[in-house]
Amino acid sequence: xxxxxxxxxxxNTIFLVVILGCGLGVDNTYYLQIxxxxxxxxxxxxxxxxxMGYAGQVSLGHAAxxxxxAYTTAILSGTYGISxxxxxxxxxxxxxxxxxxxxxxxxxxxxxxxxxxxxxxGMIVNIxxxxxxxxxxxxxxxVGIPMLEAGPVSFMSGxxxxxxxxxxxLVAVLLCRRILSSRMGRALRSIHxxxxxxxAVGVNTHFxxxxxxxxxxxxxxxxxxxxxxxxxxxxxxxxxxMVSVKMVTMVVIGGMASxxxxxxxxxxxxxxxxxxxGFAEYEMIIFGLILMVVMIFMPQGLTRGxxxxxxxxxxxxxxxxx
Amino acid sequence: MQExxxxxxxxxxxxxIYAVIAVGLSMLYSSTELINFAHGEFVMLGAxxxxxxxxxxxxxLPLAFAGAVALGCCMGLLFERLAIRTARTPQPIVLxxxxxxxxxxxxxxxxxxxxxxxxxxxxxxxxxxxxxAGAALLPQSIWIVGAAVLLAGGIxxxxxxxxxxxxxxxxxxxxxxxxxxxxxxxxxxxxxxxxSTGSGAVAGIFxxxxxxxxxxxxxxxxxxxxxxAMIGGLGSLWGAFAGGxxxxxxxxLGAGLISSGLKDAIAFILLLLIxxxxxxxxxxxxxxxxx
Amino acid sequence: xxxxxxxxxxxxxxGSCDIECPKDITRSHDILNVRNLTxxxxxxxxxxxxxxxxxxxxxxxLIGPNGAGKTTxxxxxxxxxxxxxGQVLFNGRPTRKMAVHQLVRAGIARTFQHVELFGSMTLLxxxxxxxxxxxKSGFWGAVTRMPWxxxxxxxxxxxxxxxxxxxxxxxxxxxxxxxxxxxRQKMAEIARALASEPKLLLLDEPAxxxxxxxxxxxxxxxxxxxxxxxxxxLVEHDMSLAMGISDKVIVxxxxxxxxxxxxxxxxxxxxxxxxxLGRG
Numbered sequence: 019x020x021x022x023x024x025x026x027x028x029x030n031t032i033f034l035v036v037i038l039g040c041g042l043g044v045d046n047t048y049y050l051q052i053x054x055x056x057x058x059x060x061x062x063x064x065x066x067x068x069x070m071g072y073a074g075q076v077s078l079g080h081a082a083x084x085x086x087x088a089y090t091t092a093i094l095s096g097t098y099g100i101s102x103x104x105x106x107x108x109x110x111x112x113x114x115x116x117x118x119x120x121x122x123x124x125x126x127x128x129x130x131x132x133x134x135x136x137x138x139x140g141m142i143v144n145i146x147x148x149x150x151x152x153x154x155x156x157x158x159x160x161v162g163i164p165m166l167e168a169g170p171v172s173f174m175s176g177x178x179x180x181x182x183x184x185x186x187x188l189v190a191v192l193l194c195r196r197i198l199s200s201r202m203g204r205a206l207r208s209i210h211x212x213x214x215x216x217x218a219v220g221v222n223t224h225f226x227x228x229x230x231x232x233x234x235x236x237x238x239x240x241x242x243x244x245x246x247x248x249x250x251x252x253x254x255x256x257x258x259x260m261v262s263v264k265m266v267t268m269v270v271i272g273g274m275a276s277x278x279x280x281x282x283x284x285x286x287x288x289x290x291x292x293x294x295x296g297f298a299e300y301e302m303i304i305f306g307l308i309l310m311v312v313m314i315f316m317p318q319g320l321t322r323g324x325x326x327x328x329x330x331x332x333x334x335x336x337x338x339x340x
Numbered sequence: 341m342q343e344x345x346x347x348x349x350x351x352x353x354x355x356x357i358y359a360v361i362a363v364g365l366s367m368l369y370s371s372t373e374l375i376n377f378a379h380g381e382f383v384m385l386g387a388x389x390x391x392x393x394x395x396x397x398x399x400x401l402p403l404a405f406a407g408a409v410a411l412g413c414c415m416g417l418l419f420e421r422l423a424i425r426t427a428r429t430p431q432p433i434v435l436x437x438x439x440x441x442x443x444x445x446x447x448x449x450x451x452x453x454x455x456x457x458x459x460x461x462x463x464x465x466x467x468x469x470x471x472x473a474g475a476a477l478l479p480q481s482i483w484i485v486g487a488a489v490l491l492a493g494g495i496x497x498x499x500x501x502x503x504x505x506x507x508x509x510x511x512x513x514x515x516x517x518x519x520x521x522x523x524x525x526x527x528x529x530x531x532x533x534x535x536s537t538g539s540g541a542v543a544g545i546f547x548x549x550x551x552x553x554x555x556x557x558x559x560x561x562x563x564x565x566x567x568x569a570m571i572g573g574l575g576s577l578w579g580a581f582a583g584g585x586x587x588x589x590x591x592x593l594g595a596g597l598i599s600s601g602l603k604d605a606i607a608f609i610l611l612l613l614i615x616x617x618x619x620x621x622x623x624x625x626x627x628x629x630x631x
Numbered sequence: 632x633x634x635x636x637x638x639x640x641x642x643x644x645x646g647s648c649d650i651e652c653p654k655d656i657t658r659s660h661d662i663l664n665v666r667n668l669t670x671x672x673x674x675x676x677x678x679x680x681x682x683x684x685x686x687x688x689x690x691x692x693l694i695g696p697n698g699a700g701k702t703t704x705x706x707x708x709x710x711x712x713x714x715x716x717g718q719v720l721f722n723g724r725p726t727r728k729m730a731v732h733q734l735v736r737a738g739i740a741r742t743f744q745h746v747e748l749f750g751s752m753t754l755l756x757x758x759x760x761x762x763x764x765x766x767k768s769g770f771w772g773a774v775t776r777m778p779w780x781x782x783x784x785x786x787x788x789x790x791x792x793x794x795x796x797x798x799x800x801x802x803x804x805x806x807x808x809x810x811x812x813x814x815r816q817k818m819a820e821i822a823r824a825l826a827s828e829p830k831l832l833l834l835d836e837p838a839x840x841x842x843x844x845x846x847x848x849x850x851x852x853x854x855x856x857x858x859x860x861x862x863x864x865l866v867e868h869d870m871s872l873a874m875g876i877s878d879k880v881i882v883x884x885x886x887x888x889x890x891x892x893x894x895x896x897x898x899x900x901x902x903x904x905x906x907x908l909g910r911g
Contacts, residue, residue: 076433123616129432130375134570135615138608141563145608149601193774200773201759201766201784204752208760211749218709218743220735220764220827229770259559263440270437299452306445310423313438317429 026195029278033191037184041177050176052292054248057183058241059284063268064190064277065237070266071274072198073230074210075125076133079140080265083113083235085147085257087242089154092163092252097153102166102247110239117235118228125227128213140262147254159253166247173247183244190237194277197233206230210275271312273319282321342474347596348589349472353481353550355588356488360543361565362572362580363492367499368536370575371508372529374435378419378443380562381450382412382537386544387553388450391459401464405545412541413534415446420533425526443559450555458552484546491539492581498535499577508532560604567607571614573621583622662687662831662862663708667717670703677703678714679886685831685879690853690863692877692894694870696906699883701866702744705833708864709741710734721831736764738830742820742837744866750809754800754819757808758791761826791826798822798852814845821852825861832856834865838872850876874898882906 044050062084069075090109095102124135148157155161166173166182173179197203208216209223217223246252264287272283290308294301316323365379389408393399399407423438424430464483469476499505510518511525519525543561544553551557568587572579587607595603614621663685670678677700685691693701706712708719710731719726726734740761749757766787772780795801798818803811808819817837824832834853838846846869853876857863867873873880874894882889882903890900897903 070433076436124612127615127619130574131570131615131619133375133436134566135612137563138567138611138615141608142605142612145602145605149599149605196776197770197773200780201763201768201787202770202773204756204760205763207752207756208749211751212747214711215743215747215749216760217731218711218735218741218747219761219823220732220740221760222730222732233770259563267437267440270433300448302444302448302451304448306441306443306448309441310438310445313434313441314423314427317427317431317434 030188030192034188037181037188041180041184047176050180052288054176054180054183056285056288057180057187058245058248059268059288060187060281061183061190061237061241061244062265063272063280063284064187064194065234065241066265067269067272067274067277067280068194068197068206068230068237069227069234070269071276071279072203072206072210073227074213075227075231076266077136077231077234077262078133078259078266079136079138079143079262080234080238081257081259081261082140082143083117083238084242084245084261084265085143085252085254086113086116086235087239088246088252088257089147089160089242090239091243092160092246093153095247096160096163102164102243103168106240106243109243110236113235113239113242114232117232121228121231125224125231137259137262141259144254144258147257154254157254159251161251163246163250163252165250179248183248186240186244190240191277198277202226202229207275267309271309271320273321273323276319276321279319279321283319286320343596344593345473346475347592349475349477349481351589351592352585353478353484353588354592355585356485357543357547357561357584358564358568358587359581359584360488360491360539360546361561362568362584363495363577364536364539364543365565366569366572366575366577366580367495367539368532369569370499370577371512371532373512374424375432375439375566376536377436377439377562378446379536379540379565380558380560381443381446382416382540382558383544383547383561383565384450384553384555384558385415385446386412386541387461387548387557388454388459388544388555389541390545390548391454391461391553395459395461408545409538409541412544413538416533416537416540417530419537420530424533425529443562447555447558454555456555458554460552461548463549478550480546480549484550487542487546488581488584491542492577495535495539496577504528504531564607567611570611571622576621579621586622660687661685661720662722663864664720664723665704665708665717666720668704668707668714668719669716670700670707670712670714676886678707680717681883681886681888682717683881683888683891685862685864687830687862688857688860689878690857690865690876692873692880693864693866693883694868694873694880695883695889698885700886701883702835703886704883705741705835705864705866708833709739732764735827735829738828739833740824740827740829740831741833742817742824742835744835744839746813746816746820748808748811748816748819748823751807753805754795754808754811754822755788755791755804757819757823758794758826759787761823762787762791764827794822794825797825797855799848813840814842817841817845817849818852821856825856829861832861832863834863834867836866836868838867838869846872 040053044053062080066077066080069077087109090112091102091105094100094105094108120139124132124139127135147154171178173182205216205221205226208221209226213223268283268287269280270283271286272281273279290305291301294304297304312320361379361383365376368374368376386408389411390404393404393407394401419442423442424435427434427438463478463480465479469478499509507518507523508528508531510523511528515525564587568584569580570583571587572581572583587610590610591603591606594606661684665684666682668678668681669676681704693704695701703712707714710726710729713727721734721737721739729737749760752760766783768780768783792801792804795804798821800815800819800822803815808816811819817840821834821837838849841849850872853863865873877894879892880894880897881891882897884906889906890897890903892900
């Protein structure tokens, strides 16, 4: 028990040090920007990971909550001039409420049916963003999202925004950790291991799935909020089907049921397109290939896959040594 | 009235396309229990191949048609061999992501081969449109509906009446038992893939003359195909067919009478309604697991 | 003390409840009443008009050839299947409208024929999940870690360790449940089921896959569980175990109740002998 706690403390400390190091050490605006995007994507992956990795429920429409967060804050603070922080509260409540209404019938489904249900929901929300142009600006996007300010601190500078995003990530990581080590987290993991047994020992699986769906929607909305005020321009494409797929991919590639896996997956999927920019035309081919190859050969994700390879080679070395 | 008939005509036409896509998906599901998220890309490949073979290389239409279908089948074979069969743990979620990866990959390849610009393809026959009750019926529509019925009928005949087809269904029901009775279940999987992607290519060939063809046309078509398959009941061939037609008609009516912007949403709203109310699909008695 | 009186009581009532026990008389002291239960799957009748009742504190064996409908019966008592007709009363209250988790809270727990532990979680965590209905903290509790939540967690862990000790599994507490040998997994399932503080415990073939030594240990464990005033029903194919440990035996065959009574009565029952031997 205590070993585990100590390990978590060291992990968190290292994480904090790395954030501080990156934030203070990096001066290049472009790099700071990329790292901020990694943070936003990590939030998305963390939320979805709770649902997919721990509760074992697939969602192919999670970008909807990301978009709901972004559009709510954009409309409230951009069009109506409400303080972004109040808009944040509205955005999160809105996403949580929608997750509740949609999750109630959808989470009764399982397997492919659940996948299709969430996909359908995601598509409908995206079409709404595109077609409700008087409010959302339609397919040409929403312009004029104000920047964030908190008293004397302006988040105009890349560095400040970087810290804001990563502090939110840190809090989210701690929250997820707390949930996972609690009664609720255990029940959640039990659904993943065997839903029938979980039901039979008295876990209200449907309610629990709904709760975690709402939680991951909230994280998605927070990510959407941060994204909207960071780029100050949003359009429906940023929240479409491919984004939902990307989110799933982050979770799966990083490794399901691992908080750090979400970070790894988010980093990879954010960096990859940037690196592949050099290949311009070949970007999609390479992206698709990587996705397939990782899934074919390391279905538990890169984190576990690479560890396996490392352990395997170490074993072999030992045998050779003997 | 005249308007409504016109909407019906165009709805049945696109519906037939959806039906062919849905039948391909449904057939693959009923013989391998796999949902292929790259199916729409095979539709795109069929359309792009007919652009190259018929429009650019000016091959005779039947030859171009055969070439495009063959391309679809071959790519399906390759896909099954290289990506699906090699998967270490064939769990649904892993396979789904592999097919999503394949769909991105295929789109990337198509973008390099055919570029980003859309192409248009002339109608297959140069007859004038027929007028029925004041609404114009394009000859291409007749082609499409005829082809859809033929294709679905063919696949139905294959699965229900031929030994190979029955063996394929047996593999889906219980792979191990099928293998024990001497059915080469692996070969059946490949065959199912080839037939499914080939039928996808057929859908692409027929849709090419009524829309613009480009490298990114597949995703939406594939998703609509899913909706159709789900509406009809996953794994039921005629259910998928009927689902496709129904979806096409409702979309066309919705776009015409309510708002064209909501056209794409109709498929997904229908999908959600079906999933919530009768998750087994409209035309299937089998109940989905809702435990 | 309580147990003794329950035991004495159940022995008394056993005498009065033999094969011809009238169906329509509800005795409020029965922990479980099953009345005219019928369940069809497609065209197959899995349960055909089954009625019986279980007195508190006893061990009731449920035997019958394969396909007799024993597991189906369990699934209906635990609320996983809804009966087509008939009803189940638990402590005199009908269970038809209760969800599975509500029944667990009311005091019905079960184990599975094929072990269904949560394989990736440690044994301790498995037992803690078993305690789910007896603990309260939810999302906000987990996030805020209020003192009462931490207290509850500490108490739950202590109780879970006690249960592991009770079932002789202390040494495996921090091992993933999936890594345990089958015999231990069977015991672990009982520990997990006990964690919900059941009044009625349904054991589905607890001895399947156990060697003779483990089976004997299981028998002793069941005896000790009984001393905790937990009523049990067990489906079992190991006749020496089932007959040795049960106060009362119900025989099912092809969805019908064939006989009910003390082990001795059942063993001498003509219909039972035919079902087991006659058709062999």
